[in-house]
Structures are given as C-alpha cells and as structure tokens.
Amino acid sequence: MLCQIRADNESEKTKIVISGCIGPKGDGYVIDEKMSLDEAEKYHTPQIITFSQTEADFVTAYTINYEEEAIGIVRAAQSVKMPVVIGFTVETDGKLPSGQTIKKAIETVDNATNNYAAFFMINCAHPTHFLDALSGNETWKLRIHSIRANASTKNHAELDEAVELDDGNPSELGRQYKELMTKLPNLNLLGGCCGTDHRHIKAICNAIIA
Numbered sequence: 678m679l680c681q682i683r684a685d686n687e688s689e690k691t692k693i694v695i696s697g698c699i700g701p702k703g704d705g706y707v708i709d710e711k712m713s714l715d716e717a718e719k720y721h722t723p724q725i726i727t728f729s730q731t732e733a734d735f736v737t738a739y740t741i742n743y744e745e746e747a748i749g750i751v752r753a754a755q756s757v758k759m760p761v762v763i764g765f766t767v768e769t770d771g772k773l774p775s776g777q778t779i780k781k782a783i784e785t786v787d788n789a790t791n792n793y794a795a796f797f798m799i800n801c802a803h804p805t806h807f808l809d810a811l812s813g814n815e816t817w818k819l820r821i822h823s824i825r826a827n828a829s830t831k832n833h834a835e836l837d838e839a840v841e842l843d844d845g846n847p848s849e850l851g852r853q854y855k856e857l858m859t860k861l862p863n864l865n866l867l868g869g870c871c872g873t874d875h876r877h878i879k880a881i882c883n884a885i886i887a
Contacts, residue, residue, distance in 0.1 A: 679695045680695065680732050683695065694734040694735070695732060695733045695734050696733065696734070696735055696736065696737045696762070697724075697725075697727075697728030697731065697733035697735070697736040697737070698736070698737050698738075698739060699721065699724055699725070699728075699736060699737070699738050699739070699750070700738070700739055700740060701738075701740060701741055701742065701746060702717075702720055702721075702746065705739070705740030705741075705742060705766060705801065706740075706742070706766075706774065706833035706834070706836075706837060707742075707774065707833075708742055708743055708774050708775055711743060711745060711746075712745060712746055712749065713745060713749075714745050714748050714749050714752070714789075715749070716749065717745055717746045717748065717749020717750065717753075718748075718749040718750075718752045718753045718756075719749075720749070721738075721746075721749060721750045721753045722753040722756065722757075725750075725753045725754050725757060725759055725761075726757055728759065729757045729758075729759045734760065735759065735760035735761060735762060735795060736750075736754055736759055736760070736761050736762070737761070737762040737764060737798070738750045738761070738762070738763050738764060739764040739798075739800050739801070739825075740764060740766045740800060740801045741763055741764060741765055741766070742765070742766055742773050742774040742775060743773060743774070743775040743777070744773075744775070744777060744781075744782050744785045744786060747763045747765070747782065747786045748785070748786050748789045748790060750763065751763065751786060751789075751790040751793050751794050752790060754793070755790060755793045760795045761793070761794055761795060762794065762795050762796055762797070762798055762823070763786060763794050763797050763798065764797070764798035764799065764800040764801075764823070764825070765779060765782055765783075765797065765798070765799055765800075766799070766800055766801040766802055766833075767779060767799065767802045767806055767807050767810070768802075768806065768832060768833065769802075769805075769806045769832045770806075771806055771807040771808075771809055771810035772810075774833070778810065779799065779807065779810050779811075779821075780810070780815065780817050783797050783817050783820050783821070784817055787820065794820075795822075796820055796821065796822035796823065796863070797820050797821050797822070797823075798821070798822070798823035798824065798825060798866070799821065799823075799824050799825075799826075800823075800824070800825035800826070800870050801825070801827055801833075801870045801871060802826060802827055802870075803826055803827045803828075803829060803830045803831075803845070804824075804826050804850070804853035804854070804856070804857060805830055805853070806830075806832075808853070808856065808857070808860070811857070811860040811861060812860070818860070818861055818862070819862060819863050820863075821861050821863065821864065822861075822863050822864060822865055822866055823864070823865075823866035823867070823868070824854065824857055824861075824864060824866075824867060824868075825867075825868040825869060825870045826850065826853070826854070826869065826870060826873075827845075827869075827870050827871040827872055827873070828843065828844045828845035828846075828847070828850060828869065828871065828872030828873045828877055829843035829844070829845050829871065829872045830845065831843055836871060842872055843872050844872045844873070844874070844876075844877075845872055845877075847876040847877045847879070847880040848880050850869075850873075850877050850880060850881065851877075851880030851881045851882075851883060851884030851885075852884055854867060854881045854884055854885060855884040855885060855887075858885065867881055867885070869881070
C-alpha cells in the first residue's frame, strides 16, 4: 500500500520514504524483563531482515525504553546494512523508564554501534516531560531529528489506565513544537503519538511556519 502511495504521489520536489516500523519486545511503558545485547539483536533480526528484503528505505523502532534493546536493534540493522532510527520514550522526569537520561542513552547507543543509527527520535511523551532535558548546546542533541509527542500530559501509568482519550490542547502542542525547534537544531521530522489526530498535526505545521 505504501509503495503504491509513493508511486502515485512522489515528485522531484517531494520525495517519499518508507519506514518499516517495529516496537519493543515487551511493554513500551514498563521494563518487565530486560534482554541482553545479544538477546535483543537475535530477537529483532528476523523482522529487520524481512524489511530489508522489501522496498522499505529504513526501519524505525518506536517506544524503546532501555539501552540494551536499542543497541541490539541497531546491531541487527547494521548486520544487514539497513538504515535504522531509534525512538526512545521518557517518563515525566525526562528520563527513560530505565532511569537513564536521554543524553546518556543516545551516547551509549552511538558508542556501542559506531554511530550507525541514522538518527534518534523521542516518541510517546508530552513535550513538557522532556523539554528541560534538552537544555544546553551539547553535541548529542544534534542526533535527535524527530519528535512524535503525545497529546496528553499524563504519565504512562495514567495513560495505561485511561478509559477515555485525552486529546490535550492542539494549539498548545503546536507552540511547544515551535519551542522544540529552538532546542534541537536538526529537528526535521515531526509527528504525533498517543491522542493526536489531524488537528494536532495542523497546529504543529501552522506553528512551525508562522
């Protein structure tokens, strides 16, 4: 389906790339059982091999919550020469569920894989959860090219127990993305995660081009 969409809509001015999307082995919100580096690489290799045999341009791993799984995914992609993006999720304190900072997680993955990942993403968290973690001008922030934020400011436990969708405030989310652009020089891939829809994407676009 995605290949057909690309064939019908791609132009020289607007290129379309296709991502083969994968997720964590366990719960993206809770680390119930950590894999070792070798276990993570072995677990994710078959799916990444499958994507490498299709017209997918790269693979993206969403809502990864500890470094060992991220490193295993990158190594699996590296073994078949498939470009890969790692999307980390964070709690309301701006740290991964493992307790690691975004900075440390990115630096650890890069050091273990010779910077093989194409770039990093933060997904499935509200901007207010991680804005403070992005202060300063350190070079690790240049590795973050994408944000897919939640509409809701609730933490992961609250979202897990929610019985109604919390769609937050689209206009406010747009303004927060504008602020993120000032903190992340290479941010160029924007989207929405839990609770977002076309209203949020429109608000983000309007805020960015204003």
